[in-house]
Amino acid sequence: MMRENQWLTSMAESNGIAVIVVTVLTLILVRLLYVLNRCGKSLRPTTVKPLSTLIVLGSGGHTAEMINLLLELQKDRFMPRYYVAAATDNMSLQKARTFESSSSSEKGTPAQYMQIYRSREVGQSYLTSVGTTLIAIAHALWLMIKIRPEVILCNGPGTCIPLCAIAFMFKVLGIRWSSIFYVESIARVKRLSLSGLLLYKLGIADQLYVQWPQLQRKYPRSIYVGCLM
Amino acid sequence: MEIADDSKNSKRVVFVTVGTTLFDALVRAVDTQEVRQELYAKGYTHLLIQIGRGSYIPARSTSDNGSVAVEYFTFSSSIAESLRSASLVISHAGSGSIFETLRLRKPLIVVVNEDLMDNHQEELAEELAERKHLFCAHPRTLHQTIASMNLDSLLPYPAGDAKPVSKLINKFLGFPED
Structure with a gap:
């Protein structure tokens, strides 16, 4: 019993x-x-207050393209701005600082600069990149808890994947709603990059922009915006 | 294409750039007798090579009759100056170098690095070559590209515009249109 x-x-x-x-x-x-x-549906008709914005920078051409976009965006709408670049990339944050100091006339426009471990270096094998990706994710989580951005702008480097995945998780858990914009690099003419493809297939990016018409035809949910460079 | 006709000037520089890393195959290609002869035949007098972190060192030479003068450096903060002084640019396929050169309206030959793992760079160079904004070559075919190129066939590259993206982002977030 x-x-x-x-x-x-x-x-x-x-x-x-x-x-x-x-x-x-x-x-x-x-x-x-x-x-x-x-995701992918626009926010309420009129936003009045500025939105905290995370800008993910990548080496070389990626940063140049991003700066071209930032030149067009109204700074009083996208603030405070948080710039993130790979820990091995010293030039991108420097370019962001130059951009911030050259174009902000009013004082105290807040901008912060951070570095993040990279999930894969150019030329690193896909196998070893599994371990480095895990470290990158942990670091990204720590940064995202601190920033909790409302807008994420990225355009190519693998650095943006953990950040966007965490932002998406925050959306699911109700921690923070963010809008994720991904601009595929102008260098991608025929196929999306690995980052772009992941964000596209998983539906993580709210809007995914491409710079070549043939790329839009191949990925119908993307939006063709012409060349940024 | 609005290219300054400086053929009357005695000095016509070809600037070669490998970008922020290395591209020995390109440096080796421009250092060959064939390429230097083709350049000289086209009226170029000086060859300035940015070799980056590469280990292949080209032979420096002064201009004698019948050959181009060769000079090289590793890195420089004034790449823009070298680009501006050039009559022809031979570049790696990085988008930064490509668009900087196109904006300066300089004739450009892009040489694709076949050793890169994920060789998507070729896509951009080939697309822009198809649209007649530049010539696209491989290290082994560079001398043929130089021999057969017709600079008058090149079209100026229209400046890019980030306004459409900016508008879409603003609209998506619900910001009012200006």
Whole structure:
């Protein structure tokens, strides 16, 4: 009898746990579907207050393209601005600083600069990049908890993948709603980059822009915007 | 194309750039007798090579009759100056170098690096070559490209515009249109 009782209690307990797990998973799934459905739809008709903006910079041509875009965006709408670049990339943040100091006439326009571990260096094999990606994700999580941006602008480097994935997770968990904009590099004419493809396929980017018409035809959910350079 | 006709000037510089890393195959290619002869035949007098971190060092030479003068450096903060002084640019396929050169309206030959793992750079060079903004070559075919190129066939590259993206982002976020 005693044994049977214990057995029944533990059965009830494990049943209870199972019910909780299933409920939580269902809730997450429902929320995930909601977020996926909500992504790509524009925000309320009139935004008045400025939005905190995370700008992910990449080496060389990527940064030049991003600066060209930033020159067009109204600074009083996208602030404070947080610039993130790979830890091995010293030039990009320098270019961002030059851009900030040259174009902001009013004082105190807040901008912050941060470095992040890179998930894959140019030329690194895809196999070893698994380990480095894990480190990059942990570091990215720490940065994202601190920043919690409302807008994310990125245009190519692999650095943006962990940041965008975390931003998406924040959306699912209800920590912070953000709009993710991805501009594929002008260097991509026929195929999306690995970063672009991931964000496109997983539906993480709210809007994915491409600079060549043939690329838009291949990826119908992307938006053709002409050349930025 | 609005290219300054400086053929009357005695000095016509060809500037070669490998960008921020290295591209020995390009430096080696421009250092060959064939390429230097083709350049000289086209009226160029000086060859200035930015070799980056590469290990192949070209032979410096002064201009004698019948050959171009060769000079090189590793890195410089004034790449823009070298570009501006050039009559012809031979560049790696990085988008930074390509668009900087096109903006200066300089005739450009882009040499594709075949040793890169994910060789998407070729896409951009080939697309721009198809649109007649530049010539596209490989290290082994560079001398043929120089021999057969007709600079008058090049079209100026129209300046890029980030306004469409900016508008779409603003609209998406619900900011009012100006």
